[in-house]
Amino acid sequence: MSLYPRPVEELIDHFARLPGIGRKGAARLVFHLLGKSDDDVRAFAEAMVAARVNTVFCRECQNLSEEELCPLCSGSGRDRATLCVVAEPRDVAAVERCREYKGLYHVLHGVISPTKQKSPDDIRLKELLERVGGGGFLEVILATNPDTDGDTTALYIARMLRPYEVKVTRLAYGLPMGGHVEYADELTILRALDGRREV
Amino acid sequence: MSLYPRPVEELIDHFARLPGIGRKGAARLVFHLLGKSDDDVRAFAEAMVAARVNTVFCRECQNLSEEELCPLCSGSGRDRATLCVVAEPRDVAAVERCREYKGLYHVLHGVISPTKQKSPDDIRLKELLERVGGGGFLEVILATNPDTDGDTTALYIARMLRPYEVKVTRLAYGLPMGGHVEYADELTILRALDGRREV
Secondary structure, eight states: OOSSOHHHHHHHHHHHTSTTOOHHHHHHHHHHHHTSOHHHHHHHHHHHHHHHHSOEEOTTTOOEESSSSOHHHHSSSSEEEEEEEESSHHHHHHHHHTTOOOEEEEEOSSOOBTTTTBOGGGTTHHHHHHHHHTSOOSEEEEOOOSSHHHHHHHHHHHHHTTTSSOEEEEOOTTSOTTOOGGGOOHHHHHHHHHTOEEO | OOSSOHHHHHHHHHHHTSTTOOHHHHHHHHHHHHTSOHHHHHHHHHHHHHHHHSOEEOTTTOOEESSSSOHHHHSSSSEEEEEEEESSHHHHHHHHHTSOOOEEEEEOSSOOBTTTTBOGGGTTHHHHHHHHHTSOOSEEEEOOOSSHHHHHHHHHHHHHTTTSSOEEEEOOOSOOTTOOTTTSOHHHHHHHHHTOOOO
């Protein structure tokens, strides 16, 4: 016999599949939800489906977007000659939070990783090369994480961009080694932007 | 401008309201979900509503149940003269995992806590007194947590049960199995000394 009613066990299973959440943590979250009203829980469930179904990838920068073209790509007031290449949408959010960078972005949705069997074809690199090939960019800033896979990806992209007439830079190692762009504080990101160097 | 598309922000808000999950942790969970298929996300959302809507409290023990009477209360093979009183459904699960206790349970859904403004009326104590008053129980084991609120609740219940002809016991205090005397706090060692037994 299972320890909780079947629907409760099933919801615990779903939560336990999320990264960083074990079965005991999942049970704690589920019991919290069971203490909420039907409406609250339905709203959560609907938000979950809505986030998945109503979100697409921006045609240009590949970031998550409600529209075919995201607000950053379609909006005015951005420097369209500078492109910041990041691994994940949350890295765009991290760079935007420092309110200093005014260029455009390109989201790779992953990094090249021999250990995780991620090849250049598994990330949105083709789209990046097409964008840069289309002209108009003066500088491409490689803002992948300062770890092995992030460095590998940056070096690989730098090599692929060599044929194009564009300056390629890498965020400075103001970022703590082994850290994540996502968790860096604004000042660290600012320093890293300031100290970027040509690859 | 928000950093993520609106439906994504809304889902992050929902996750961030769960206990022990901050906004960055919530964003990480949401991006994990956005990497899943529509079907997977829908299944999660449906499980969430199902757990809330298809779960009731057992008429007898107040534990979570799919039926009006939970499997433990309706089933045979349990000792119906012994009642174990716990604070939460997950405590039932914890006691059941040791496969030794064969009696019935009563889930209080909380503890009496002056600091958290939880009075005896806020937990399912009335239901417990009715059950014990109905007769048939020889022993009530108070298995609330060994902390201030858990002790307060146990003492209060013990006093309320005095008019009934039933033995009232409390889980033993002492060193946790596999623990070290060296690392035990003073209060635990004091309680373990108090409760020492002849070998």
